[in-house]
Amino acid sequence: MKKSSINQIETKHLNVEFHNHPVIKDINIEIPAKQLTAIIGPSGCGKTTLLKSFNRLLEIQDDVKITGQIVVDGINIMSAGHNVPDIRKKMGLISQKPYPLPMSIFENVAYGLRIHHDKNAKELAENVQHCLQEVGLWNEVKDRLHDPASRLSVGQQQRLCLARAIAVQPEVLLCDEPTSALDPIAAQQIEKLLLKLKKDYTVILVTHTLRQAKRVADYVIFLYFGMVIEQGPADEFFNNPKNPETKAYLSGEIS
Amino acid sequence: MNRRTLEETIFKLLMMISVCIVIGSLVIIFGLVIINGASSISIEMITQTPTPGNALGGGILNAIIGSLLLALPATGLACFIGIGIALYLQKEFTPVWFSNFIRFTLDVLWGVPSIVYGIFCLMIMIYLGMGSSLLVGIIALTLLEIPIITRYMDESIKLVPIGLKESSYSLGSTKFETAVRVVRKQAFPGILAGILLGLGRGIGDAASILFTAGFSNRIPGSLFDSTSALPTMIYNLYSLPSGQPKAYAAAFILLMIVLIISILSRILAKRFTKHVIR
Amino acid sequence: MRKKLGNMNKRKIRDLIGTNLMLIGTLFASVLFFLIFILLFYRSALVLENTSIIDILFSSTWNPDNGQFGLAPIIIGTILVTGIALLIAIPISLLSAIYIAEYAPTKIRRMIRPFIDVLAGVPSVVYGLCAFLFLVPLVKDVIAPLFGVRTTGLCIFTAAVTLAVMVFPIIISLCVESFCAIPIALKEASLSVGATKWETVKKVVFRASSPSILAAILLGFGRAFGETIAINMVVGGIPVMPSSVFQPGETLASLIASKYGELMAIPLQESALMLVALILFVVVLLFNILGVFILRRAKKRWNY
Structure with a gap:
């Protein structure tokens, strides 16, 4: 068992370049386990890029160069010889806009399960039900599990994506501005869910709304032009920022 | 290696093989045409018409000119009719059910084998008491090209943002002015690609002009003369050993024309995007 | 003012x-659209008065001199040629399309796509010529002896392979286009639950673009079914029931091209050829209707 004080993810001298244009510059951060870490910063500062480098999703894009180390549970996942799908399985991704897979609601959640374990039908159904209950979607969809997922509302789709992610029992949830495409009520639901889920998962939340970060974060990382300006526990960060740029950002002078 | 990665590796291998087959077939086609064509092409071949009384002597100038005289007017006609239809299929002009019906008929017409256009025009030709001629050939090719050009233009016109049209209307433009001045300009790269595609299809098609344009050793003097064309010349001569040099030369020129059209459409598509609002 | x-x-x-x-x-x-249909129907009435449509479709003797116009061998020939061509073309094209869209490095993708476009633009008569020069001797001297068969090389198999190559670029370019149009976030969603790239392709990419794949295959079918000149050059052109794929045969479209010279000599044969053209038209129409229905259903179901 790992203690909660242990760092789940650390990066050492992480650099990312797109088409020879640096996006992430020499980043050294530590993300604590079983807490909610918010990555904040103005748009275009590399938040999403940083997030996607954690589960090596950047590699599917063209002309990307990544150097440095990303240490997850004490293992450098950037070194050669790793089975990348296994790394990704450890980290669920929730994207800005919900992208349900082109299948039924049930199959969306069962998708990862079917890939990883050859479960029998009963276990599979129980697992799917559990995950849908976990995200509070079960009561809304239990009568139409086999409808196309695209018929759900956007907020429901986002919760479905969350259920799909936790179905494969990840350790980390990577959330890329998961509420930015949602109406306020659906956004609130997702926020509450994330707070609930951080008991069992390490949650990393990319957000560009400061207020959201203040509401939910335990630990904050401030990115600006691809560099980490400041990182630390949330109270300290918001109440007593050390860096002048952080102060400026918090007071809305730069965005 | 587990089952999952093994499956991926096997399929990756199959993909590579498939790509090699496709590229290989392209290489074989170009290799055959260029090697055979280069050995049979000469200045006389492309500057002379067949020697009188001997279809196998002389050159293939009659077919080159014939092909251009068939395909260029046909493409022009098809383009003129096609742009009208494509602009008319916009929501402002027609109800959706009707435009969808027209799109469906165009799709069917696109799929109709060119030989059917050939035989259709032949039927009309006989009915009107005409013989095989340049004119009927042009008509057959025009009919063949209309669905291609129109559907291509239509697809690119569909992509014109509604806001662009709205801003034109709010300046007081009529529907027709908006269609012809704004929409046409915005969709121009797609329209051009459609025209070039139609031209490529028209200049290479043999089945539709086989009976309608006929065969002649001379360059046609009027619309009512029958004429040779590159594709029909290949079709008529490929199996005769003494006619093969001409068939090879014709195939070589045809392939070059197609290649030029393809390159041209790439260059033009780049150049003409400058007025396009993204 | x-x-x-x-x-x-x-x-x-x-x-x-x-x-x-x-x-x-x-x-x-x-x-x-209607004019073609009505005129072809009108002109084929003559042969339909003489012989019933059932007789024409199922009788196996094509002998215009005796007024026999059995289309069965030609229909079988068409089905064989088109079917084999698609059997070859569909897997190869789909696999190539996945490779180009998903696996190939950007540089290679940028290089291959123009080649595919050029291949799509090559006139069918050039395909025919190349098949005649390359494939016919290959089938005659290499492939048929492998199966212990003797053939001239002008046969159904050769025609089918020629057609398959002609269909490649159509299916590939449409599929590559639709694979590339799938939002990258959808692939990320699948990858981030730990699916491999191939699993993502198999279960998500294929599914999300299934309407376009179907449309591409239907278009390929249309091209194969209606191809005239290239087939006419290599199929052998004998309207008898083929006993193997290495036998010469005839297809509907190719039959019209073969017999056009005699078209006006015998009115009944002219009418029979009009009927063949009508059949071509109707089949294309039916497949288009089928395509519209399938696409509508697929799109409704998954909204992609």
């Missing part, structure tokens, strides 16, 4: 004329 702009009346008239010209063009397209 600024000058008043434009003459509204003049513009209105121009608008009226232009719009109506466009309407005429549009009507022309649909009239053409």
Whole structure:
């Protein structure tokens, strides 16, 4: 068992370049386990890029160069010889806009399960039900599990994506501005869910709304032009920022 | 290696093989045409018409000119009719059910084998008491090209943002002015690609002009003369050993024309995007 | 005071004329559609008066001199040629399309796509010529002996392979286009639950683009089914029931091209060929209707 004080993810001298244009510059951060870490910063500062480098999703894009180390549970996942799908399985991704897979609601959640374990039908159904209950979607969809997922509302789709992610029992949830495409009520639901889920998962939340970060974060990382300006526990960060740029950002002078 | 990665590796291998087959077939086609064509092409071949009384002597100038005289007017006609239809299929002009019906008929017409256009025009030709001629050939090719050009233009016109049209209307433009001045300009790269595609299809098609344009050793003097064309010349001569040099030369020129059209459409598509609002 | 702009009346008239010209063009397209159908039907009435449609479709003797117009061997030939061609073309094209869209490095992708476009533009008569020069001897000397068969090389198999190569670029370019149009976030969603790339392709990419794949295959079918000249050059052109794929045969479209010279000599044969053209037209029509229905259903179901 790992203690909660242990760092789940650390990066050492992480650099990312797109088409020879640096996006992430020499980043050294530590993300604590079983807490909610918010990555904040103005748009275009590399938040999403940083997030996607954690589960090596950047590699599917063209002309990307990544150097440095990303240490997850004490293992450098950037070194050669790793089975990348296994790394990704450890980290669920929730994207800005919900992208349900082109299948039924049930199959969306069962998708990862079917890939990883050859479960029998009963276990599979129980697992799917559990995950849908976990995200509070079960009561809304239990009568139409086999409808196309695209018929759900956007907020429901986002919760479905969350259920799909936790179905494969990840350790980390990577959330890329998961509420930015949602109406306020659906956004609130997702926020509450994330707070609930951080008991069992390490949650990393990319957000560009400061207020959201203040509401939910335990630990904050401030990115600006691809560099980490400041990182630390949330109270300290918001109440007593050390860096002048952080102060400026918090007071809305730069965005 | 587990089952999952093994499956991926096997399929990756199959993909590579498939790509090699496709590229290989392209290489074989170009290799055959260029090697055979280069050995049979000469200045006389492309500057002379067949020697009188001997279809196998002389050159293939009659077919080159014939092909251009068939395909260029046909493409022009098809383009003129096609742009009208494509602009008319916009929501402002027609109800959706009707435009969808027209799109469906165009799709069917696109799929109709060119030989059917050939035989259709032949039927009309006989009915009107005409013989095989340049004119009927042009008509057959025009009919063949209309669905291609129109559907291509239509697809690119569909992509014109509604806001662009709205801003034109709010300046007081009529529907027709908006269609012809704004929409046409915005969709121009797609329209051009459609025209070039139609031209490529028209200049290479043999089945539709086989009976309608006929065969002649001379360059046609009027619309009512029958004429040779590159594709029909290949079709008529490929199996005769003494006619093969001409068939090879014709195939070589045809392939070059197609290649030029393809390159041209790439260059033009780049150049003409400058007025396009993204 | 600024000058008043434009003459509204003049513009209105121009608008009226232009719009109506466009309407005429549009009507022309649909009239053409019906005109082809009606004229072909009208001209094939003669042979249908003499022989019933059942007899024509299922009788196996094509002998115009005796007034026998059995299309069965030609229909079988068409089905064989088109079927084999698609059996070869569909897997190869789909696999290539996945490779180009998903696996190939950007540089290679940028290089391959223009090649595919060029391949799509090569006229069918050039395909025919190359098949005649390359494939016919290959089938005669290498492939048929492998199966212990003797053939001239002008046979159904050769025609099918030629067609398959002609269909490649159609299916590939449409599929690559639709694979590339799938939002990258959808692939990320699948990858981030730990699916491999191939699993993502198999279960998500294929599914999300299934309407376009179907449309591509239907278009490929249309091209294969209606191809005339290239087949005519390599299929052998003998309208008898083929006993193996290495036997010469005949297809519907190719039959018209073969017999056009004799078209006007025997009125009954002319009418029979019109019937063949009508069959081609109707099959293309039916497949288009089928395509519309399938696409509509697929799109409704998954909204992609």
